[in-house]
Amino acid sequence: xxxxxxxxxxxxxxxxxxxxxxxxxxxxxxxxxxxxxxxxxxxxxxxxxxxxxxxxxxxxxxxxxxxxxxxxxxxxxxxxxxxxxxxxxxxxxxxxxxxx
Amino acid sequence: xxxxxxxxxxxxxxxxxxxxxxxxxxxxxxxxxxxxxxxxxxxxxxxxxxxxxxxxxxxxxxxxxxxxxxxxxxxxxxxxxxxxxxxxxxxxxxxxxxxxxxxxxxxxxxxxxxxxxxxxxxxxxxxxxxxxxxxxxxxxxxxxxxxxxxxxxxxxxxxxxxxxxxxxxxxxxxxxxxxxxxxxxxxxxxxxxxxxxxxxxxxxxxxxxxxxxxxxxxxxxxxxxxxxxxxxxxxxxxxxxxxxxxxxxxxxxxxxxxxxxxxxxxxxxxxxxxxxxxxxxxxxxxxxxxxxxxxxxxxxxxxxxxxxxxxxxxxxxxxxxxxxxxxxxxxxxxxxxxxxxxxxxxxxxxxxxxxxxxxxxxxxxxxxxxxxxxxxxxxxxxxxxxxxxxxxxxxxxxxxxxxxxxxxxxxxxxxxxxxxxxxxxxx
Numbered sequence: 001x002x003x004x005x006x007x008x009x010x011x012x013x014x015x016x017x018x019x020x021x022x023x024x025x026x027x028x029x030x031x032x033x034x035x036x037x038x039x040x041x042x043x044x045x046x047x048x049x050x051x052x053x054x055x056x057x058x059x060x061x062x063x064x065x066x067x068x069x070x071x072x073x074x075x076x077x078x079x080x081x082x083x084x085x086x087x088x089x090x091x092x093x094x095x096x097x098x099x100x
Numbered sequence: 101x102x103x104x105x106x107x108x109x110x111x112x113x114x115x116x117x118x119x120x121x122x123x124x125x126x127x128x129x130x131x132x133x134x135x136x137x138x139x140x141x142x143x144x145x146x147x148x149x150x151x152x153x154x155x156x157x158x159x160x161x162x163x164x165x166x167x168x169x170x171x172x173x174x175x176x177x178x179x180x181x182x183x184x185x186x187x188x189x190x191x192x193x194x195x196x197x198x199x200x201x202x203x204x205x206x207x208x209x210x211x212x213x214x215x216x217x218x219x220x221x222x223x224x225x226x227x228x229x230x231x232x233x234x235x236x237x238x239x240x241x242x243x244x245x246x247x248x249x250x251x252x253x254x255x256x257x258x259x260x261x262x263x264x265x266x267x268x269x270x271x272x273x274x275x276x277x278x279x280x281x282x283x284x285x286x287x288x289x290x291x292x293x294x295x296x297x298x299x300x301x302x303x304x305x306x307x308x309x310x311x312x313x314x315x316x317x318x319x320x321x322x323x324x325x326x327x328x329x330x331x332x333x334x335x336x337x338x339x340x341x342x343x344x345x346x347x348x349x350x351x352x353x354x355x356x357x358x359x360x361x362x363x364x365x366x367x368x369x370x371x372x373x374x375x376x377x378x379x380x381x382x383x384x385x386x387x388x389x390x391x392x393x394x395x396x397x398x399x400x401x402x403x404x405x406x407x408x409x410x411x412x413x414x415x416x417x418x419x420x421x422x423x424x425x426x427x428x429x430x431x432x433x434x435x436x437x438x439x440x441x442x443x444x445x446x447x448x449x450x451x452x453x454x455x456x457x458x459x460x461x462x463x464x465x466x467x468x469x470x471x472x473x474x475x476x477x478x479x480x481x482x483x484x485x486x487x488x489x490x491x492x493x494x495x496x497x498x499x500x501x502x503x504x505x506x507x508x509x510x511x512x513x514x515x516x517x518x519x520x521x522x523x524x525x526x527x
Contacts, residue, residue, distance in 0.1 A: 002108040002148065005211055010112045010145075012207040014138075016200050017119045023196035027182050029128055029174055033135050036166065037119055040142050043154075050439075051149045054225070054263075056447045059151050059439060063448070066154075066161050067459045071466035073166050077173045078473035084177050091182050093189070 007048035015041035028080050028090040032073070039069050108148060115141035127181060128174045132167060139163040151439040226291035227261040227316075231300045233331045233411040233428050234307035239276040242301070243283065244269040252276040256411065258430045261316075266293045271309055273301050298407060298430065302331035302365065304423075312367050314405055316435045318442065319372065324400040327370045330362035331411040334423040337363045337385035338392060338410060345379055347394045361385035375402035382410050382425060392425040406431045 018041060021034025043062045050058025084090050115138050122134040139162045146155035174180060230242045230250040242250035250259050253276075268290045274283025286301060286309035296314040301307040315325060330338050339361040343349060358380055359368035377399045384390035393410065400406060407430040412423030436442035448456055 001102075002105055006108060006112075007145070007149065008211055009208070010115070012204065012211075013116055014119055016204050016207075017116070017123060019203065020196060020200050021123045023200070024193055025123070027128055027179065029170065029177075029179060030122075030131055033122065033131060033170060036162075037122070037135065037138065040139065040162070044142055044145060047146055047149045047151045047154060050151070054438070056439070056443055059154055059444055060447055060452055062151075062154055063157065063444065064452075064455060064459055066157060067463060070161060070166060071463050073169055074466045074470040075473070077169055078470040081173060081177065082473050084179070089182075090177065090179050 004048050004052045008045055011041045011045040011048070013041075014038075014044065026091050026093055028083070028092050028095070029077075031092060032076055032080070036069065036073070039065060104148065108145070111141050111144045111148075115145070129171065129180050132170050132174060135170075136163050136167045139167070149439075152437075153439060153441045153444050225263040226266050226293060226295040226297065228264050228291065228296075229261045229298050229430070229432075230259045231298060231407070231409065231428060231430055232257050233300055233302040233409055234273075234304075235412050235414045235423065236305050237273065237275075237301070237307055240301070241274050241276050241278065241280070241283075242299070243272040243274065243280040246272075246280055255413065256426065256428045258428070261296060261432060264291060266291045266295075271299060273307055300329060300331065300409065302409075302411060304333050304412075308365060310365055310367065312407065313370075314407075314432065315370060316405060316432065318434045318436055319403050322375045322402050323372050324375045324402060325370055325405040326373050326400065327405075327407050328359045328362065328368040329407060329409045330364060330366055331409050331428075332382075332392070332423070332425055333364055334412050334425070335364075335384055335392070337361050338382050339385040339388065340368075340380055340408070341383055341388060343379050343381045343394070347379060347381060347391075347396065349389055355388045373400060375400045382427075393427060395427060398427075398429070401431060404431050404433050 015038050018034045018036075018038035021037065022031050025031055025034065043065055046058040046062050046065075050056065050062075080090055083095065087094060118134045118138040118141060122131045122138065125131040125134060139158060143155040143158040143163070146152075146158060228244075228249065230253065232240055232242075232250070232253040232255055234240075235255060237255070239252050239254050240250070241248060242253065244264065247264075249262065249264070253259065268288060270288055271286040272280050272283040273286055274280050284306060286299075286307065289297065289299065289309075289311050291297060296316050298312045298314055300310040300312065302310060310329065310331070312327060312329060314327075319325065328340050332338055339355075340358040341349075342356040342358050344353065349355065358378075359371065362368060362385075378395065380398060381394045382392040384392065395408075398408075407428075409428040409430065411426055411428050413426045415424045436446065
């Protein structure tokens with residue numbers, strides 16, 4: 001059986017890659033996708049610990065996280081569409097000037 | 101390396117590679133597709149972690165709904181590629197790399213120091229219960245390698261299933277409150293991961309040990325698993341027969357064995373019966389007309405696993421010889437598969453109802469919010485007189501135009517004060 005530590009390390013690596021995407025990419029949609037990657041990494045850790053402890057609570061929490069992620073994507077993409085309408089760009093460097 | 105480890109390494113490597121390609125792709129559509137590949141890999145890992153329901157939700161919601169939404173927005177905005185303006189924050193990439201490396205090192209250190217993996221995963225631990233069916237032994241404590249598993253068990257009492265670590269154990273029975281060293285060793289049992297076993301102490305004077313395997317997986321509705329065990333020492337062998345509704349055997353009636361005749365200390369094969377009441381009786385295996393015990397009150401509960409144990413009870417006040425047959429019934433509800441829809445639904449609707457409702461409201465709010473955010477603000481109804489839209493001419497005026505006479509003539513007008521008069525000939 002694969003030890004829980006291996007899953008946690010994999011989850012850590014995926015989380016760090018998501019963080020790098022958030023910090024380094026300039027495309028707002030890609031930043032968003034990186035956030036999804038981070039959420040997934042956290043979910044993987046939760047499921048691994050749920051198996052370790054033999055309780056379902058971790059898996060229920062993952063279920064909630066997936067639901068919240070769906071809500072977040074709906075709002076976030078609507079925001080991106082709204083921003084694209086006013087700025088004609090989704091480069092996040094162009095967004096730090098908040099005027100207009 | 102076991103096949104599971106190989107699978108983990110392959111799937112994990114693919115998921116990391118997909119995440120890296122997602123970060124490095126210039127084209128946002130390619131990034132989205134690599135992220136879908138990553139989500140599929142994570143779903144496979146969920147399957148390996150005994151989370152079958154979440155694996156399917158991951159594919160349906162994440163790889164399906166959410167990523168389709170992403171692709172839709174990317175293509176709607178035509179934002180596959182960004183024009184490359186100069187970076188405004190030149191200090192950002194080195195700082196980000198330093199922070200990310202610090203996070204990686206801190207996380208790894210925490211893992212190494214924290215000793216996450218020193219225990220056996222609980223979900224795989226074997227389960228054990230103890231049944232006291234030895235008539236000459238009073239209230240008893242049952243020990244597994246000096247660990248108490250049955251505390252002060254009386255005759256015919258049963259403990260619940262409890263998880264113990266897998267391994268080999270010496271079973272010792274002692275008088276309640278006595279030192280386990282002074283108890284009677286019953287024998288050795290070996291527990292493998294994932295097993296559910298029942299330990300039965302039975303027999304006259306010095307108890308013997310019987311170990312039965314149980315199966316706690318979910319059954320189709322209206323069925324029950326039944327195992328019969330013969331702990332009755334008054335006869336060489338007993339049989340469990342189906343008697344018919346009057347619990348008697350007629351002369352002509354053929355004897356129907358429910359299970360094969362059982363010698364002392366023998367258990368039947370586990371068999372599946374329909375739930376509900378049964379007309380079963382324990383009889384002498386050599387003489388079916390000698391009834392030992394009629395199971396009039398037996399009702400098999402659906403979707404459970406039942407042990408029917410025929411034991412002998414010392415009759416009080418009638419000397420030591422007489423053993424009265426009694427039934428010890430040990431039922432156990434089935435356990436839904438770990439991580440399956442039944443187990444996650446059970447906990448969701450019992451313990452997490454309020455968060456579930458809150459998340460549902462959150463989804464509703466998000467839906468409304470998405471609609472509000474994407475609505476164009478410049479779409480406003482024009483000021484001025486609201487215009488009425490004429491749908492069509494009334495049927496009566498069409499008829500009047502074709503026949504030359506008004507069919508409504510002479511009848512009271514039904515139209516309200518604000519409606520216009522129908523024009524017979526149109527404009």
